[in-house]
Amino acid sequence: MRKFQAITLTLSLNLFFIFAPPLPANAVERSYISPETTADYIHSVIEADRTIYSEFIVERLNSTVNLPAGENWQEKDILPLPAQFLLAASRLVQENRLGMSYHLMSLWPVNPENGPKSDKEKAGLTEVSQTPGKPFTWIGKSNGTTMFNAVYPDIAVTKSCAECHNAHPKSPRNDFKKGDVMGGIHIAFPIEKTGSGSGSLDYAVSPEVVADYVHAVLDADRNIYADKVVHRLQKKKVIYATENWWEENSLLLPAQFLLNASELIRHRKPGLDFRLISLWPINPHNGAANEFESTGLKEVAEQPLRPYIGQTKVGNKNFFQAIYPDLAVTPACVGCHNSHAKSPKHDFKLFDVIGGIVVSVPLDQD
Numbered sequence: 001m002r003k004f005q006a007i008t009l010t011l012s013l014n015l016f017f018i019f020a021p022p023l024p025a026n027a028v029e030r031s032y033i034s035p036e037t038t039a040d041y042i043h044s045v046i047e048a049d050r051t052i053y054s055e056f057i058v059e060r061l062n063s064t065v066n067l068p069a070g071e072n073w074q075e076k077d078i079l080p081l082p083a084q085f086l087l088a089a090s091r092l093v094q095e096n097r098l099g100m101s102y103h104l105m106s107l108w109p110v111n112p113e114n115g116p117k118s119d120k121e122k123a124g125l126t127e128v129s130q131t132p133g134k135p136f137t138w139i140g141k142s143n144g145t146t147m148f149n150a151v152y153p154d155i156a157v158t159k160s161c162a163e164c165h166n167a168h169p170k171s172p173r174n175d176f177k178k179g180d181v182m183g184g185i186h187i188a189f190p191i192e193k194t195g196s197g198s199g200s201l202d203y204a205v206s207p208e209v210v211a212d213y214v215h216a217v218l219d220a221d222r223n224i225y226a227d228k229v230v231h232r233l234q235k236k237k238v239i240y241a242t243e244n245w246w247e248e249n250s251l252l253l254p255a256q257f258l259l260n261a262s263e264l265i266r267h268r269k270p271g272l273d274f275r276l277i278s279l280w281p282i283n284p285h286n287g288a289a290n291e292f293e294s295t296g297l298k299e300v301a302e303q304p305l306r307p308y309i310g311q312t313k314v315g316n317k318n319f320f321q322a323i324y325p326d327l328a329v330t331p332a333c334v335g336c337h338n339s340h341a342k343s344p345k346h347d348f349k350l351f352d353v354i355g356g357i358v359v360s361v362p363l364d365q366d
């Protein structure tokens, strides 16, 4: 297990200085992102959140304070399983009606409903269990829309993944080890035709849409975490979220959940980046870093329906940036920010805009 908390601060500080002031929103040029890269970005966010949840919540709290994860988490005062966490978040993403969806499946499912539902899914699962280094992809139609599909391997990132499946009476396979491919994640989204042929090079996704997808996953995971884990278990007085979660064997704050995931992604996927910022930050490092961010925060606080967008150059690389409002979705957000000694604002109400999530997507591909 690694601790990313401290480096997160230094890295976000560095970003303050690397990012030149972005051009105004109307200067955004028409550029596109390939379907493969889009799928990689979506997958890297799902995967980072899944790793943080499995390592920093499920495995750590099980071994330090005996707080288990289990199927009947709703009735018991315990944690949702990683698969249930992913499922709940993927439902939230689907409700957004962006057209993007994802789900978890396996050739050896504990729950028969999680088996492959088509020949393509079956082929994808077989392929990624043999060559987990790259996703299995195809282009297909769904209700008349051309969709890009990618199956990524789902790996036993902690030993608790393997142990729980091996011991489960309904598991058809009992010899998983840490690091094994246990199943796959199928991601699907609509693509736009940009060329004259029919291969994946003839299709693309606009950066606004890519940022929407990345944000949708981040937001869903953080909301499930804030609501089904933090708010629920705090209300039942089982465990609390605290800033010094590592030392205190407590839950990460929702902001820390997101920051740790963004740190993991910076390590794994150079380019894609996201930060949590606010006009009223508890942590001064989370303030607006430039004109674009402060204008964006003001705009989304007044008009939280669409993100504030722009383009920026870092060195000789171009980035598309979008700032999405970050809402106080549960009473836990409001209660903690209002009562925090370092918070410059103490009158947040439920569903107020507390700050924003900045998503940066690289535009030039090497």
Ligand code: HEC
Pocket: 050, 054, 058, 069, 070, 071, 081, 082, 083, 084, 104, 105, 106, 108, 109, 110, 111, 112, 114, 154, 155, 156, 157, 158, 160, 161, 162, 164, 165, 168, 182, 183, 184
């Ligand atoms: C405490 C037990 C437990 C732990 C820990 C656990 N799982 Fe599962 N997992 C389950 C159960 C039970 C299901 C079926 C959930 C459902 O009803 O859809 C499941 C579902 C899945 C599925 C979908 C296919 C299936 O078996 O139904 C995959 C893939 C999967 N888990 C992988 C993992 C990975 C990877 C990890 C670690 C990150 C993990 N699991 C951790 C119990 C566990």
Ligand code: HEC
Pocket: 222, 223, 226, 230, 241, 242, 243, 253, 254, 255, 256, 276, 277, 278, 280, 281, 282, 283, 284, 286, 287, 326, 327, 328, 329, 330, 332, 333, 334, 336, 337, 340, 354, 355, 356
């Ligand atoms: C138990 C306390 C607690 C809860 C619950 C909580 N926060 Fe925070 N939040 C913090 C702290 C502390 C920070 C500063 C973290 C850091 O050091 O970067 C923070 C950071 C933030 C930031 C970045 C700006 C800043 O204030 O530093 C935003 C935006 C934010 N939280 C929104 C939310 C939302 C939305 C929720 C509910 C989904 C939420 N918070 C729940 C304590 C909390």
